[in-house]
Amino acid sequence: MKRPRRLVTVSHSYVVGLNRRLANELARVGAGTWEVKAVAPRFFQGDLSPLTLKREEGEAATLEAVRAFFSRSLHAFVYGPELRGCLAGDVDLVHSWEEPYVLAGLEVALLTPHRTPLVFCSAQNLFKRYPPLFAQAERFVVQRASGWVAWGETVKDLLATRPGYAARPARAIPMGVDVELFRPDRAAGEAFLREQGWEASGPPVVGYLGRFVPEKGVPLLMATLERLQTPWRALFVGGGPLDGALRDWASRHEGRVRIITGVPHGDVPRALNAMDLLCAPSQTTPRWKEQFGRMLAEGFACGVPVLGSDSGEVPRTVGDAGLVLPEADVSAWTAALARLLESPEQRRELSARGRERAVTRFAWPVVARAHLDFFDEVLARR
Numbered sequence: 001m002k003r004p005r006r007l008v009t010v011s012h013s014y015v016v017g018l019n020r021r022l023a024n025e026l027a028r029v030g031a032g033t034w035e036v037k038a039v040a041p042r043f044f045q046g047d048l049s050p051l052t053l054k055r056e057e058g059e060a061a062t063l064e065a066v067r068a069f070f071s072r073s074l075h076a077f078v079y080g081p082e083l084r085g086c087l088a089g090d091v092d093l094v095h096s097w098e099e100p101y102v103l104a105g106l107e108v109a110l111l112t113p114h115r116t117p118l119v120f121c122s123a124q125n126l127f128k129r130y131p132p133l134f135a136q137a138e139r140f141v142v143q144r145a146s147g148w149v150a151w152g153e154t155v156k157d158l159l160a161t162r163p164g165y166a167a168r169p170a171r172a173i174p175m176g177v178d179v180e181l182f183r184p185d186r187a188a189g190e191a192f193l194r195e196q197g198w199e200a201s202g203p204p205v206v207g208y209l210g211r212f213v214p215e216k217g218v219p220l221l222m223a224t225l226e227r228l229q230t231p232w233r234a235l236f237v238g239g240g241p242l243d244g245a246l247r248d249w250a251s252r253h254e255g256r257v258r259i260i261t262g263v264p265h266g267d268v269p270r271a272l273n274a275m276d277l278l279c280a281p282s283q284t285t286p287r288w289k290e291q292f293g294r295m296l297a298e299g300f301a302c303g304v305p306v307l308g309s310d311s312g313e314v315p316r317t318v319g320d321a322g323l324v325l326p327e328a329d330v331s332a333w334t335a336a337l338a339r340l341l342e343s344p345e346q347r348r349e350l351s352a353r354g355r356e357r358a359v360t361r362f363a364w365p366v367v368a369r370a371h372l373d374f375f376d377e378v379l380a381r382r
Contacts, residue, residue, distance in 0.1 A: 004035045007375065008087055009061075010108050011097030012068060012077065014040030017056040018265065020063070021176065022097075025368035027060035034372060036061040039086045041068035041079070075102045075134065084111045093146075093375050096120040100141035100148075101134045109141045117146035117378055123291045125155045125312055127162075139164065147378040149173055149371065152292050152313040169381060171374040174317065176367035177297040179359050182269045184303035184351070189273030196235070196258045196274075203231035203256075204341050207275030207304070209268070209295040212240035215288050217281025217309060217327070222249050224281075224333040230341040232256065237263055237271045272302040276347060277340055282311040283327050293317045297362040300354035305347045307336060321357040322350060 007026065013019040023038035030036065042065045044051045053065050067080030087094055087108070094112045098105035100120050112118045120141055130138060142148075142164040149171055150156035156172040159165045190200040198205075206225065210216050219242075225234055234253075236246060239261040250257035263271055272278065278299040282290040289312035296317045299306045306322035308314040315324045323340075325332050340347055360366065 004030075004033055005092040005375075005379070006035050006037070006090060007093050007095060008037045008039060008091050009095040009097060010039040010079075010083070010086075012041055012044055012071070012074070012104065013097060014038050014063075015042075015044040015046075015051045015053050017054060020056070020059065020061065021178065021364055022368065022371075023061040024059050025176070025364040026371060029365050029368040030372050031060070034375075037064055037086070038062065039064045039066055039079075039083065041066060041071065043071070044068055044077075045071040078103050078107050083107065087112050087116070091116050093117045093119060093379065095371075095375070096141075099124065100145075101130050101138035103134075103137065105141050106137035109144045112144075117382060118144055119147045119149060119375065119378060120145055121149035121151060122159060123151040123155055125152065125158055125289060125291050126287070127158060138162075142168070146382065147171070147374065149374065151175060153316045154313045155291070169374070169378055171370065171377075173367060173370045173374070174362055175292050175294055175297065176364040177294070177301050177358060177362045179301045179363045181266075182272070182298045182301035182358070184355065185269065185273045188270045189275070192270040192274040196260070198233065198258070203233050204276035204347075205233045205235050205274060206337065206341075207272070207278045207299075208234070208236045208238070208280075209272065209278065209299070210238045210280070212236070212238055212242040212246055214242065215283050215285050217279075217283050218242050218246060220281045220283065220328070220330060220333065221279055222246070223330050224279075224337060225253075227330065227334040228338055228341070230338050232337075232341060234258070235260070235271070235275055237261075237268070268298065269302055272299055272304050275299075275304050277337070278304045278306050279333075279337075280306065280308040280314060281325075281327065281333065282309045282314060284311045290314050296322070297358060300362065301358035303351040303355045305340060305350035306354055307333070307340070319357060319361075321353040 027036035038061045042053050066082045071077045096108040147169040153172045234257045236259045308318045309327035311327045
């Protein structure tokens with residue numbers, strides 16, 4: 001009997017249990033044909049706090065803990081020498097969830113045995129020139145790789161123009177969402193509204209989920225709401241540097257705006273279900289444009305009608321399941337919001353289309369299957 005193929009997937013993100021959903025879903029979807037080992041740091045310095053690896057109950061993938069050094073820098077950190085042992089032996093494919101231009105991505109490529117196919121992934125959707133060491137790392141990783149995964153169509157289109165990428169198999173695969181955790185639940189949403197001192201019978205709730213920063217379009221959304229003549233309430237969930245300005249603005253709309261910070265990930269579905277509309281007015285800057293828009297997929301999964309800007313990957317994420325608007329056009333945003341606020345029927349239609357898109361495109365089993373199909377393609381080419 002033919003043995004299952006052995007996959008090793010490496011990522012500093014795996015230090016967080018929630019981020020291991022990809023590895024665990026690869027193991028579940030590939031059960032019987034793939035054995036999956038996830039390699040994660042024992043400890044990593046996160047953006048907000050130190051992160052220590054904790055094993056979760058029911059994980060389908062084998063979990064291997066290794067050291068990580070200099071983890072305050074995503075570009076310069078490296079794994080401990082024990083990584084070599086994780087990649088050695090009878091491994092059929094190594095998957096590196098590290099950008100090819102960072103030192104950890106280079107390390108994975110260097111330590112993967114020459115006979116073992118390597119697939120890396122990238123979310124880079126802006127053209128950048130890297131300093132010498134990082135530019136050399138990217139060139140080596142691309143040349144060493146047997147294929148690469150792009151976290152979005154715009155990423156794939158951009159990277160295909162860089163040296164070496166187009167010569168290797170590539171697949172654009174979106175990020176995943178848990179469509180069981182994120183699902184329509186109006187009762188939970190109404191309970192969330194009551195916790196904010198609102199009744200479910202009030203005006204429709206315009207929602208925002210994410211960082212309170214200019215590039216995420218918070219100022220544009222505030223300006224849009226100012227122009228609306230249709231009754232509305234606004235729920236901002238997230239946090240960031242614009243918190244003070246947002247609260248000053250909210251004070252001029254007494255009773256109509258709620259700002260919720262520090263919401264744990266497990267409560268995000270309740271917050272989304274409290275919204276009648278979800279706005280993602282991302283704004284492109286010289287150094288940033290939206291790479292995927294996880295909140296869009298989560299909103300779809302909860303059956304919330306979605307409006308997104310035309311920044312970066314947003315139009316590809318939204319597809320025909322929501323509205324895509326010019327990123328800097330306040331008038332267009334005002335008109336679109338007014339139409340949806342006044343049309344429960346159109347909101348119901350978008351809700352159904354969004355949920356279907358989440359289940360068929362962004363659900364973790366679908367995303368995992370897309371990865372495994374691509375790995376099979378890479379192996380077949382060899």
